[in-house]
Amino acid sequence: MDDTKTMLTCNEAENKRLLRELMQNTDDLVMVSSAIDLGQSVTVCYLAGMIDGRQLDQMLLLYKEDKDRLPAFQIDANVHTFEEVANGLASGMSVLLFDTAGYGIALDTLGVQLRSVEEPASEATVKGPRSGFTESLQNNIAMVRYQFASPSLKVEYRMAGQLSKTKMAILSIGGITNPDILQEVHHRIDEIPADAILGSNYIEEWITDNRGTLFPLLETTERPDRVIGALLDGRVAILVQGTPFVLLLPFVFLQAFQVSEDYAWSYYIGSLMRLIRLFSGMIGLLLPAFYVATVTFHHELVPTTLLQSIASAKEPVPFPAVVESFMMMIAFEIMREAGIRMPKQVGQAVSIVGALILGQAAVEAGIVSPIMVIVAALTGICTFTLPPTAINYVIRILQFVMTLLASMLGYVGIMVGIIMLLTYLASLRSFGVPYLGPAAPFNLSELTDVIVRRPLTKNNKRPSLFRVIHNTRFRSKS
Amino acid sequence: MSWLKKQQLVTLLCLCVAITGCKGSMELNELHIVHSVAIDLGKDGGVRVTAEIAKLSTGGQQPKGMQESTFYLTSEGSSLFEAARLMRTKSDRTLLWGHTTAIIFSTDLARGGIGKQIDDIRRLRQFRNSTLMYAMEGKAYEALKVSMPNLSISSQALRGLSEGGESTALTEQTTLIEVYQELINGYKDISIPSVEVVKDQVDKKLKLLQTKGLYAFKGDRLVGLMHSPETKGYLRAAAQMSGSIEAVACDAKHKITFENINNRSELDVAFNKKLTPIVNIEIYADLDLVSVQCDDVKVDPGTIVNWEKEINNGITEDIDRYIRFSQKHKVDLLGIGEMIHRKHPKQWRKMKKNWDDIYSGAKFNVKAHGRIDHTNFTL
Numbered sequence: 001m002d003d004t005k006t007m008l009t010c011n012e013a014e015n016k017r018l019l020r021e022l023m024q025n026t027d028d029l030v031m032v033s034s035a036i037d038l039g040q041s042v043t044v045c046y047l048a049g050m051i052d053g054r055q056l057d058q059m060l061l062l063y064k065e066d067k068d069r070l071p072a073f074q075i076d077a078n079v080h081t082f083e084e085v086a087n088g089l090a091s092g093m094s095v096l097l098f099d100t101a102g103y104g105i106a107l108d109t110l111g112v113q114l115r116s117v118e119e120p121a122s123e124a125t126v127k128g129p130r131s132g133f134t135e136s137l138q139n140n141i142a143m144v145r146y147q148f149a150s151p152s153l154k155v156e157y158r159m160a161g162q163l164s165k166t167k168m169a170i171l172s173i174g175g176i177t178n179p180d181i182l183q184e185v186h187h188r189i190d191e192i193p194a195d196a197i198l199g200s201n202y203i204e205e206w207i208t209d210n211r212g213t214l215f216p217l218l219e220t221t222e223r224p225d226r227v228i229g230a231l232l233d234g235r236v237a238i239l240v241q242g243t244p245f246v247l248l249l250p251f252v253f254l255q256a257f258q259v260s261e262d263y264a265w266s267y268y269i270g271s272l273m274r275l276i277r278l279f280s281g282m283i284g285l286l287l288p289a290f291y292v293a294t295v296t297f298h299h300e301l302v303p304t305t306l307l308q309s310i311a312s313a314k315e316p317v318p319f320p321a322v323v324e325s326f327m328m329m330i331a332f333e334i335m336r337e338a339g340i341r342m343p344k345q346v347g348q349a350v351s352i353v354g355a356l357i358l359g360q361a362a363v364e365a366g367i368v369s370p371i372m373v374i375v376a377a378l379t380g381i382c383t384f385t386l387p388p389t390a391i392n393y394v395i396r397i398l399q400f401v402m403t404l405l406a407s408m409l410g411y412v413g414i415m416v417g418i419i420m421l422l423t424y425l426a427s428l429r430s431f432g433v434p435y436l437g438p439a440a441p442f443n444l445s446e447l448t449d450v451i452v453r454r455p456l457t458k459n460n461k462r463p464s465l466f467r468v469i470h471n472t473r474f475r476s477k478s
Numbered sequence: 479m480s481w482l483k484k485q486q487l488v489t490l491l492c493l494c495v496a497i498t499g500c501k502g503s504m505e506l507n508e509l510h511i512v513h514s515v516a517i518d519l520g521k522d523g524g525v526r527v528t529a530e531i532a533k534l535s536t537g538g539q540q541p542k543g544m545q546e547s548t549f550y551l552t553s554e555g556s557s558l559f560e561a562a563r564l565m566r567t568k569s570d571r572t573l574l575w576g577h578t579t580a581i582i583f584s585t586d587l588a589r590g591g592i593g594k595q596i597d598d599i600r601r602l603r604q605f606r607n608s609t610l611m612y613a614m615e616g617k618a619y620e621a622l623k624v625s626m627p628n629l630s631i632s633s634q635a636l637r638g639l640s641e642g643g644e645s646t647a648l649t650e651q652t653t654l655i656e657v658y659q660e661l662i663n664g665y666k667d668i669s670i671p672s673v674e675v676v677k678d679q680v681d682k683k684l685k686l687l688q689t690k691g692l693y694a695f696k697g698d699r700l701v702g703l704m705h706s707p708e709t710k711g712y713l714r715a716a717a718q719m720s721g722s723i724e725a726v727a728c729d730a731k732h733k734i735t736f737e738n739i740n741n742r743s744e745l746d747v748a749f750n751k752k753l754t755p756i757v758n759i760e761i762y763a764d765l766d767l768v769s770v771q772c773d774d775v776k777v778d779p780g781t782i783v784n785w786e787k788e789i790n791n792g793i794t795e796d797i798d799r800y801i802r803f804s805q806k807h808k809v810d811l812l813g814i815g816e817m818i819h820r821k822h823p824k825q826w827r828k829m830k831k832n833w834d835d836i837y838s839g840a841k842f843n844v845k846a847h848g849r850i851d852h853t854n855f856t857l
Contacts, residue, residue: 296503299511300576300604305634307511307577308532312546314506315534321505410502 005081012043012099015082019045019097022086029089045085046094052111056094059107063096079104087165117143120222120244122388128264132222133244140239140246141169143224152176153231158189160203164196168203171227171237178234178467181250181431185236200245203238209429214397216390217430219251226260234468250433250466253425254450256391257281262453271452278451280382284395287382288325289406289414291375295321297410309371316366322407324368328376329400331358336380437465507534510571513548514580514633516618517595519587520554520561525595527561528552528619529573532631547630550622558598575604579633581611581654582673584618585693585700593698596658607655610640612673613693613700624675624685632687639689640671647713647722647738648706649689661698666813668695669712672703694809701807704800711800714793715759715844716812717743724765724848726788732771736789736850740764747817753825755840757814760847761793767853782850790846797844805838814840 009015016031023029028048035041046056079085080103085095092110117139120132129147133140141155156170170189172182188207197203200220208217221227222244227237230248238247257277262270294302295310302310317324335354342350359377363370379399386392398421405413428435438446446463448454460476462468510531520526532546551568555561565573581599583592599605610633614621626635643649649671660668669692678684692704692712704712713719722738744760767777775781804811815833819826829836 295506299504299506299509299574300606304511304513304577304579307506308546311506311509311511311532312534317507407503 005083007081008079008085008097008102008104010100010102012041012097015097016043018082019085022082023089041099043097043099044094045089045097046109047089047092050089050092050112051094051109055111056107056109059094059109063105079106091165091167114139123221123223123226123259125259125261125264128261129223129225131224133224133239133246135242135244137167137169137239137241140224140244141171144171144227144237144239147224148228148231156186158186160189160192160194161197162193162195164198166197167241168197169239171231171239173231173234175470176232176234176462176468177236178469181467182236184431185238185249189238197240199243200238200240200247203240204247209431213428214394215253215425215428215435216394217249217251217428217435219248219255219389220245221248222246223260229260229263232473233463234466250431252430252433252437252465253391253428253435254437254439256386256389258450259387263456267453267455274452277385280385281391281395284379284383284386285399286402286414287379288329288375288399289402289417291372292321292325292403293406293410293414296407310369313369313371317369318366319368320407321372322403324372325375325403326400328358328368328372329379329403332376332380333396433465433467438463504572504574508571509574510569511574511577513577513631514582514622514636515575515578516582516584516614516622517558517587518584518618519590524554524556525558525561525587526552526554526619527558527565528622529562529565530622530632531569531573545630547625548622548632550619552619558595559602562602575602576606578605578609580636581605581609582618582621582636583611583613583670585613585615587618588613588670588693588695588700591698592657592695592700593661596654596661596698599654600658605654607653609654610637611652611654611657611670612636612689613670614673615703620675621673621687624687626687627684635687636673636689639673639687643671643689645721647710647719648691649709650692650713650718665816667697667809667811669693669704669811670695670700694804694807694811696807696809701809702803704803707796708800708803711793711796711798712804712811714741714761714763715743715745715797715800717741724789724792726785726792728770728772728775733769734767734771734775734785735769736765736785737768738763738765739851745812745814745817747814747821749822749825750841753829753836755814755818755829755836757840757842759797759842759844761797761845763789763793763846763848764851765789765848766851777853782853786848786850789848789850793846793848794844797846798842801842801844805840808834808838810837 006018009018012033019031020029026047030044030046030048032044033041034044044056044060079088079095085097085104085106088095088106092108092112094107094109096105096107098104114136115134117131117134119130123132131143133143145153150173152174154172154174156172158168158170160166160168168189170182170185185207189203192203192206194202194206204216204218204220205211210217219230221230227246227248231237235248235250238249240247257274259273259277262274264270265273295314299307314321319327335350335358338350339347359373362368363373383392383395386395402414402417405417407413409416422436426434426436426440434441437443438450443464445461446465449459449463457476460473462471462473464471512529512531514530516528516530518526518528529551530548531551532548534546551565553561553565553568555564562573562575583595587595612621622632624632624635626632629635629638640649640651643651650669652668652670657668657670660666671689672691672693673687673689676686676688678686690709691706692709693700694702694704710719710722714722719738719741722741724736724738725733726736728734740763742762744758744762746758746760748756748758750756810833814837815826818829
């Protein structure tokens with residue numbers, strides 16, 4: 001795209017012609033000429049469907065009454081070049097062009113029908129706020145402000161995507177967020193050369209610390225309460241126009257096991273839920289590997305009675321344990337993917353096929369052993385306890401790697417896998433923050449609000465991990 | 479590190495995994511799980527090993543687990559290891575010895591010494607330390623063929639029977655590591671529970687396994703069987719008893735029965751002038767009244783004191799019987815020698831050489847302090 005700018009002329013017909021040309025002669029460009037007062041004709045331009053007609057009418061009436069009043073409402077309303085006019089029209093503004101003046105007036109009349117606020121589909125809770133973000137950037141910012149009515153909340157607009165001109169808002173809290181991190185965010189966003197930003201992941205892939213890693217170094221959420229919680233921890237949120245998913249950064253690994261609902265229950269329950277999530281994360285990663293290693297290498301480690309049961313179940317199965325487990329795990333992944341993609345009407349068909357064919361019939365036909373079905377099912381269920389961040393998918397990918405290692409080297413293989421994984425995780429950084437923090441580098445007092453949940457009355461320090469300026473949340477009054 | 483070097487390193491690591499791995503793996507349906515082993519005397523001084531292996535039935539709806547029936551493989555060799563290896567010629571799968579729960583020695587073999595066999599078993603490494611040891615009069619493999627009503631795998635039956643020793647004090651659980659430790663350390667002589675095949679008293683056709691009594695070993699050689707009273711006396715004195723039954727006669731035919739719920743013993747060694755050891759054994763036992771078979775029995779403090787006296791006499795008698803047995807066979811199952819060694823090392827040096835004779839001449843004072851805690855209801 002060239003950045004040449006053409007000034008508006010004083011000739012109305014010429015303006016209209018050039019504007020049409022610039023807008024690729026698009027058919028939904030509406031240009032209505034009307035005489036506002038004697039001697040001066042005004043052309044109202046807008047894109048059909050993008051504007052709120054009633055709002056435009058009101059603005060025009062105001063303008064007719066008093067020509068000076070309108071610009072008072074609209075800061076920077078005067079536009080001077082065709083490019084400005086075209087960009088304004090594309091983002092839902094109406095532009096008034098005059099036949100005598102060499103400028104136009106842009107009116108913010110955006111009125112697109114969008115989804116209303118609903119419960120977030122991917123982060124449902126039993127207890128806690130039920131509102132989720134929508135596709136409207138303004139509305140999303142308003143939702144954050146509504147729950148966190150503080151003047152220290154800072155919103156900075158940025159634009160990315162040369163063609164798509166996607167608006168985004170960077171949220172932070174003055175006096176808490178580290179300015180270095182904030183500056184780094186701005187820097188990385190300004191450097192994005194992409195032509196179009198169609199969702200938050202478009203940003204994530206550009207601004208992440210390590211573009212080759214499997215692990216997510218930013219977090220996404222649909223929940224305003226989670227965004228506010230993150231902001232208060234000294235993190236930065238990036239809201240993107242057109243998507244309900246908000247990016248939170250920096251992100252550390254152990255946060256993948258936290259959900260905002262932990263804070264909606266008493267801290268005993270919250271802590272227990274967190275521990276269950278951690279535990280099931282480990283099961284999701286390691287259970288198939290442990291099963292394979294045990295039945296192919298370490299028969300002695302199982303109690304005799306259990307081994308006897310496993311052996312008689314495995315007796316008719318023609319495949320090695322590792323093949324069996326891969327078959328079941330792949331089948332589960334296929335079913336899960338089908339479950340997401342398929343229309344709701346055919347949902348029953350998939351569940352019947354899944355339960356009967358892949359579960360019962362496969363066992364009865366002697367293709368897989370019943371124990372393996374239990375292992376695969378438990379593993380699959382366990383990964384669903386984690387909040388739907390990308391970690392979820394990463395664990396499912398890594399469980400294949402772990403199983404493969406276990407089938408080659410037994411428990412030694414699993415140990416090798418875990419050591420390599422931890423080493424790799426320790427090497428990752430998210431906006432300069434160590435990915436395994438606060439476990440490594442170790443910080444006991446901060447771990448108490450990561451592994452379990454600290455009582456809110458004792459939670460008087462913000463995590464130093466995100467290098468906040470002001471570390472104290474509150475001082476007890478006693 | 480250069481790119482080439484990195485590549486070489488990765489290749490090397492992958493090769494390590496591929497070359498060193500996989501070899502040790504063994505699928506479960508390439509294995510026979512051995513549950514119990516019987517060791518008999520073979521021809522020409524060899525060893526005859528019988529392994530009990532669970533049959534795994536296929537095609538059934540549900541896995542049967544420990545309810546599977548079993549089959550047996552037998553082979554002979556000059557040593558236990560050879561016999562076990564030769565067994566593979568009859569077996570279509572690799573034998574997994576690691577899950578052996580019970581090892582039964584025949585008494586014929588045990589009289590000649592089990593030290594070498596235990597040594598071989600330890601060298602095989604696969605056997606668990608918690609493997610239970612038994613000795614049986616006659617052919618040991620006969621015990622494997624007995625199928626208990628609910629369990630066809632005899633190792634499980636034996637384990638269950640041994641656990642019963644906690645309430646009867648007529649047998650105990652002796653594990654491989656215990657036997658091995660005692661053989662190596664020599665702190666005391668070993669005892670191995672006896673197992674025998676008996677007929678059910680009602681259903682004469684039904685054969686059952688029974689564990690009653692202990693075989694005493696001098697070193698690694700079997701020297702004699704301790705019957706019920708001796709076993710009870712021994713377990714009481716060694717403080718290895720948790721429950722038993724004691725009875726007191728109340729008239730010519732009937733008895734009053736007590737359940738022993740707690741037992742503690744204190745052993746102490748002293749010497750007289752001739753350096754003959756004097757062993758004081760004090761027994762503290764708690765008992766509950768469980769059954770009164772006589773009519774007109776009045777339970778009051780006076781009768782309870784009398785019962786306690788009689789019970790104490792019974793306990794002393796059991797222990798005396800054990801002492802007579804041990805002195806006759808010169809087996810020091812309680813580890814009196816080690817007690818002297820630790821408390822009086824100077825005297826022990828003099829006694830060490832002819833300890834066997836000194837032991838058989840030692841004096842034992844047994845004092846029982848039985849107490850009846852509960853009569854279980856009030857009259």
